[in-house]
Amino acid sequence: MSLVLEQLSLGYRRELIVNELSLAAGAGRLCVLLGPNGTGKSTLLKGIAGLLAPKQGRVLLNGEDLAGMSRARRAGKVVYLPQITPTGARITVFEAVLMALKVHGAVRVTEADLAAVRDVLDELGVAHLSARYLEQLSGGQRQLVAIAQALIRKPEVLLLDEPTSALDLYHSLHIMAVLRRLTRAQNMVTLVAIHDLNLAARTADDVLAVKGGSLQAFGPLHQCLSPELVHTLYGVEADLLTGPDGSLLVHPRLAG
Numbered sequence: 001m002s003l004v005l006e007q008l009s010l011g012y013r014r015e016l017i018v019n020e021l022s023l024a025a026g027a028g029r030l031c032v033l034l035g036p037n038g039t040g041k042s043t044l045l046k047g048i049a050g051l052l053a054p055k056q057g058r059v060l061l062n063g064e065d066l067a068g069m070s071r072a073r074r075a076g077k078v079v080y081l082p083q084i085t086p087t088g089a090r091i092t093v094f095e096a097v098l099m100a101l102k103v104h105g106a107v108r109v110t111e112a113d114l115a116a117v118r119d120v121l122d123e124l125g126v127a128h129l130s131a132r133y134l135e136q137l138s139g140g141q142r143q144l145v146a147i148a149q150a151l152i153r154k155p156e157v158l159l160l161d162e163p164t165s166a167l168d169l170y171h172s173l174h175i176m177a178v179l180r181r182l183t184r185a186q187n188m189v190t191l192v193a194i195h196d197l198n199l200a201a202r203t204a205d206d207v208l209a210v211k212g213g214s215l216q217a218f219g220p221l222h223q224c225l226s227p228e229l230v231h232t233l234y235g236v237e238a239d240l241l242t243g244p245d246g247s248l249l250v251h252p253r254l255a256g
């Protein structure tokens, strides 16, 4: 499995947001996408998902240009979970996840489909909400269900835009751990836009950092994450500490 961006430029109308980005993302590794607000992280994810046509360059999945793929074929390979997920129609959690599984597949629902839905809801700790309507969920519960809808499709490329923004500490850690495990087990390319640097530092294999439309860093977390990178991205002075379990901790210095 390989995902290659070749001189990828993306934008809206005449405005260029992502500028000639080139990289090759490794499968089986959880990569966090870092960068300040409004810098183009969502734009990049949308471009990789094929929801935004490149102004220049290409996105290659196993050597095949995504732009030439049919929508249905692409949707079977690349799943993108946007930052804001729709509140949804009056369907239950179980139905919503089942619909995500069947969206591009055969209409007939099998025992295996039902078991897959039960498994993913169980894995994300929301099995008890199966019969609840989406509109009756809290923000965090809705986010967990949206993640379940993305995971059940078992994509080759999984693109998640701030999937933990509504989650508490336990659920944030749990989701990132599940993502890391499934990324390895299913050999996916997983790209997660995230603002919580410490959550990123605890869970990521790789870092992709962007600012002002261009690549600031890309590679293994321990090589890329540095006080310099934090300063470049956010203009904040920070120390990088090592926690008792060897994980990195970003400790910002307070101004003044």
Ligand SMILES: Nc1ncnc2c1ncn2[C@@H]1O[C@H](COP(=O)(O)OP(=O)(O)OP(=O)(O)O)[C@@H](O)[C@H]1O
Residues within 6 Å of the ligand: 012, 017, 035, 036, 037, 038, 039, 040, 041, 042, 043, 044, 083
């Ligand atoms: N549909 C659109 N039309 C025009 N400009 C857009 C559109 N969507 C985003 N932009 C602009 O593109 C730039 C990058 O936005 P994007 O959402 O990709 O940033 P981001 O890095 O994901 O930000 P955040 O961390 O705040 O979510 C911003 O200046 C934004 O205003």
